[in-house]
Every structure is written in C-alpha cells, then in structure tokens.
Amino acid sequence: MSVIAPNFKFSEFVKSILDNVFWILLIFVLIGLPAVFIILFYIEMPVINGELLTPFLALTWLADPSRTLPILKAFMTTDLFKIAAFPGFGFAALIAAGTIFIERKMLAKLQLRVGPFYCGKFEGILQLMGDGLKLLSKEIIIPAKADKPIFWAAPIIFVATAAAFVALIPVAPGWVVADVDVGLLAVFAIIGFFPIITILSAWSSNSKFPFIGGIRALHQMVSFEIPLILSLLGVVILTGTLNLSEIVASQSNFPWIIFLPIGAIIFFITILAELERIPFDLPEAESEIVAGWLTEFSGMIYGLVQLGTYLKLYAFAALFVVLFLGGWSGPMIWPPFPEEIITDGIVMGPITAKIPGLPVFSQEMLNGVLWFVLKTVGVIFFILLPRGVFPRIRIDMLLSLGWYKLIGLAFVNIFIALGLLYAGVLGPGGIL
C-alpha cells in the first residue's frame, strides 16, 4: 500500500506540539480567555440549576466534569446548537458527505469497478476527507479579466443560500431552525435565488464556456421552477397551510404520495433538473462545454460549490420527504429509554450523572429523526441512480419537457387535489 506522507511520524508530531505548548498557552490566555469573556458578556446567559452561567462556571469542566452536563444540555436547547449542529448545518453536511460516499461506491458497483478503496481502513471511507484536504491545499487561480469581487462572492453566497434552504427543513417535531408560517413560500424564494448566483458566477469569470453553461443553467432552472411550484400546490390545497411542520403533521396517517402520485413524480423530475443531475446536467456537460459554469473555479472555491451542491441535494430530498412521504411520521421502532437513566442517573466511576427524563432527546424525537433520515437517504438514492443509467439530454428536449409536459401534468395534479377536496374525501372536514 502506498504511503501518502512517508516522512510523517506521530511521535514527532506530538513532540512538535509540546515544543509549542508555551506559545499555545500564551495565546489561549491572552486571546482565548478574553474572547470567551467578551462572548459571554454579550450573549444572554442561561440559568443552570439556579445559578447564572458565568465564564468561571463554563470553565469548571477543567475541575469537575459532572458540572458540565447541565451546561451541555442547556446548550442543546439554544438556537446556536440548532443552526450549527443538529437540524442545521452540521447534520446536513454529514448527510451530504454520506451522499458523496454512497454515490461513488454505488456508481462503482453499477459500473463493475471498486470505487474509493485505499483511503481509510474500510472501503475508502475517508476518501472525501482526502479530497477536501487536496482542494484546501490547491492554489486558487482567478482569471485575469474576471470580475474579482463577484467571482469570490458567488461560491460563498451559493453555500449560504443552500444552508438557508436547509434551515427551513423540519427534521423532528419541534426540531427546525426556522419554523416560518410561510415555509413553502420561503422555499420558493430560496430556489429562485440559485439561477441568479449561477449566472453571476458564470458571467464574472469572463470566459466563454462558463458563460454558455450559465445561460444553460438559467434556462433550465427558470423553466423547471414553474412545474416545481405548481406540483406542490396540490399538497398546499389539501393541507391548507404553508408551514412545513404542519404539512408533516397532517400526514400522520398516510403520506400525500398515495393521493398525489403525479405531483410527486413531477416534483422528483424537477428536483433532478434543479440539481443539475444526470440526465439534466447540461450546465456542466463536459464533452460540450468543459465543466460549464464551474470551469474557472479551482481549489477551495470549487470545493465550496460542491459543498453547496450536495447541501442543496439533501435539502431537496428532505423537502420531498416532508411534502410527499410524511416527514418524521412512522411506526415507533426506537427502543424506550431504560428506567434508571430517567430516575437514578448513570454511575460513571466516582461521578453519578443524573439525566432526569431526558427532555432534550425524547423517544419520539429520536424515532422521528430515524424515519426522516431513512426516507431522505432513500430519496437521495433514487436521485443518484439515473447517473448510472441515462445519457445526458439536449437543451431543446429539456425545455419542451419542462414547458409542455410537466406544466400540463402539474395542472392535472391540481385538479385531482381539488376534486379530492370538494368531494369531501380529504382536506379540512374530510372523511379520512
């Protein structure tokens, strides 16, 4: 097996850290501690076990680890945790990383290859980390006549927009970063942002192939936005709300895909087009226009665009689950918590950790998250699958599909929804 860094020795790595320990401590004391104090001065302090969280209390983990447990629990209820870790960015990035791994391995199996194999002990599971490190270490080349501020800003705005999309997705009851009443409208607004970013980045790189790719992306996204919005109207008609959490709650008995299969199919096809996946990857068609609007991107700028693309893929798949597959609802398969955790606490050596009732992660919440992740991964699998089966289609075929066939089918779907509503089968006051 080839050695990636032949001169690397772990002992020398540790030694180099110990050599610098003086400087690390100095920086921690001079910069880190004041920074913690300043942050805690501005942030509203939670009250934990009757005492205010002060910087000294926050640093008590150095002396007594058991005192940090309530702090962690308090942290989990904050908005910062929701945005950065669980239903927000961290969770989505984890699923996106898993998606890349699944895509590469699944495609390899389909094409009678092995796929990533050497990086990491098990089946090349660390390949993504290696690729990310490679992208980080590469030089970022900017074309001489590019519009530099926009060229730099476009990938960052792309990731930020994709993350904003992720923030609207409810993962479990009460677990959503932004629980907006007009959630679906906010989704449409964010989807409308992507073509602008694409055309800005394509135009700012001042090159022919990105320009053609950007124009193609603009055509594709704009013409598929209309069937996308129309295909979701059926769900809105039946539920009578735009709030995504309430849409999920309305599907506790049966998912809407049973009654609105046409809408689900249209939405799935438009997802493929919005995500520029094969067979709709015209904006990145390599044999025609090199890499489309990504041609001039290099290094971590390209890495950011890839991150944004996979975050977007997760968000669209999750939106499909929320709207048509019933979100977190499913049979209770998560085992109940043992009694002793709830009442007595866990004995860990000299420390007894008491977690009364586990209010943060309840059984219902964990079960909901499990079902949500299972369904989302299933949808992602079906989004990835056409890449191994279909060739790329042409722009005129794409536009005729979007404007003629899908919009017509979307109206059929709306009429089905209206029929179900007025026949009194579904909707407010329906039989089911």
Added chain:
Amino acid sequence: MNNELPPGLALQKVDERIMTLNVGPQHPGSGHMRIIVQIDGDYIVACDPDPGYVHRGEEKMAEYRNYITNIPHLERPVIHDSCNILYPYVLGVEELLGIEVPERAKYIRVIASELNRCVYTMYWLAIYGIFLGHSTMFMWPAGDRELLIDLLEKMTGARVTHAHFVPGGIRNDLPPNFEDVCLRQVNYFEKRIKEYAAIFYDNPILIARTANTGVLSRQDAIRLGTTGSVLRASGVDYDLRKKEPYDVYDELDVHSNVMNEGDSYARSKIPWLDMLESCNIIRQALQKMPKSGSVRVKLKPNPKGKGFDSVYKRVESGRGSLGCYIVSDGKPEPYRLKLSVGSFRNLIALPYLLKGEKLGNMPAVYWSLNYWPVEADR
C-alpha cells in the same frame, strides 16, 4: 478573408451574434485535435476541424527503415487496432517480394484482425458513451475490452502494440489450447456486448438525442468519400471484406451491416453490429483453420524488391478502408510509403454534418464518425 492562412488564423468578419469557440486541443470533448466552432445562440453556423496536433511523420520515417523494421512503428497511429493497420502494409510487401503465405497463417491473421477490430471498437464505444454523458457506457466497454486484450496477449505476447503480422505470415504460432480459450472468451464477449443494447442502444434518451442528428445522405456519403461504418450507416453496402476479399475472407461467410438512416444513431450502431459479426467470423475461422502447419515463410535478411515497382493494398479496418501504397526502387527500404486512412476521410464529413446542428449535438455527431485523431494525423 485570406484563404492561405491556416484555420484559426484567417481574418474573419466580426459579428456580434457569432461566438467562436475553440474546442480543443485541451478540451474533454475534442480528442487530440481542435474544432473551431462558430455558434449563433445554440446553433452551429460553421465548423472547421483542425487536425495535425499529433502528426509524427510515419510515412517519411518508413523511407529510412527496411521492410522488417518498419513493422513496429507503422502500427503506432492506432495502437488499439495495430493488426489492422499493419495488414495492408504486410500484404503489399508480400506482393512486392513475391511471397506465398501459408494457409494457417492466413486464418490466424483473420482471427487477430477481427479481435483487434473489436478491441478498437470497444475503446471507441467507451468514449462515445462518455461523450454523451453515459458513464456506465464508458466503464463497461473499457472493462470488457480486457477479455480480448488478454486473448491477444496470449496470442502475440503484447497487450496493445502486437507487431504480430510480418511479411510471410505471422511472427509466432498460436499457443497450445488457444482455440478452446478463444472460443470461450469470444462467446462470453458476445453475450456481454448483447447486454449493451438494453442500457445504451435501446435507451429512449439516447435514441431521442442521436436519431435524426447529423444526417448524411447516401449521395453525400459517396461524394465526400467516407468509408467504413459511416458509409454503411448511410445505406451503401461497401465492405472490403466482401468486395475485395483479402487472405481467406472469401472462404468465410461475411455479413456486412447496412442501415439506411445515415444519422448519428445509425453510425453509432453499425460498429456494434460489426462486433457481433466479428464474433461470427472468428468462430468460422477457428473451425476452418488448419490445425497444424507452418505459419511463416523464412525470408532472406534485408529483403529487397525487384526493381522499380509499386503496389496498393487495402483492408477493412475498424474505421473503414485502410490503404497502403508502397513504391519500391529495388533497395531494402521503400522509396515511398503512403497510408490512406479511414479516419481522415470520415473527418471530411464533419463540417457538413455539424452545420445547422445544436451545440449539444457536437460530441454525438463528431465521435459517431468513427474517427481516431492519431491515425488521421499519421
């Protein structure tokens, strides 16, 4: 507009609507050449192929080497089809020197050249797949090609550059038990490539993309001088294995595949049908081949032609008619050697086919011409 300047350097009128794209030589969809494409919106208004980036002067090099040492470097233009590109040269030298080849060697040559045709076509098909964005169609032929490469390695000792055909027969006899292995591998290979129909040739998106694009009519195909699969896709039944049988092709039952559409789909399907036909030919040749006997006529060292003489031989290669014109002046080296290759003749049709097409059709039409840039440049 100055017509004497090379393409790309000629002055052109600036038009606000027309954008000029240099597709290649550093472009994933060009190969070792450049296509200067002028587009108006999504439509191609003019196209100017610019080959010559991999010109190696094979014909001039051949004038300084004798008839035997020419063999390894003449196959370099198409290393995937090295038996077929050597075939006309070897046939020509045999006629110049007046050598009669043993019967068994003729059959082995036919088997080797058919295997090589399949190896080349699989490589071509893999690239056609990835040009259309079908990555599975890139991996499958690239993997299944190994079957035949292993077979050719057993037969000739080298995986791609075989240098197997020599004037007077072939270099080495077959290894023991080769016939059984060959039959088994070829049968499996045939079963595999029949599966490609389900994922590629019957795929509705592929048919919608390639059908009725880049249509070459029967008259135009003849007028432009195209050969091989391009000519046969336009409805002209012209296969040199049937029309001018060389070696033992007249004793074998060769079926030539013809389609009348003349579009990219037909041009991409004919090589696949040819591979199935090659499997039939190999099976027939294995059956009719003499089981023992000499495979090579001993030649004098440094053979010479008899005085001033010239010969032109051609064979059906993976890319169409492949001719070799040799002029001898009685010395051990050829006085002049000229390769007339199918790739270059098919490339001539490209500007006519791409005019008025959409930009998205460019890879589909370009690579359906069964064209190999290195062979065209020689």
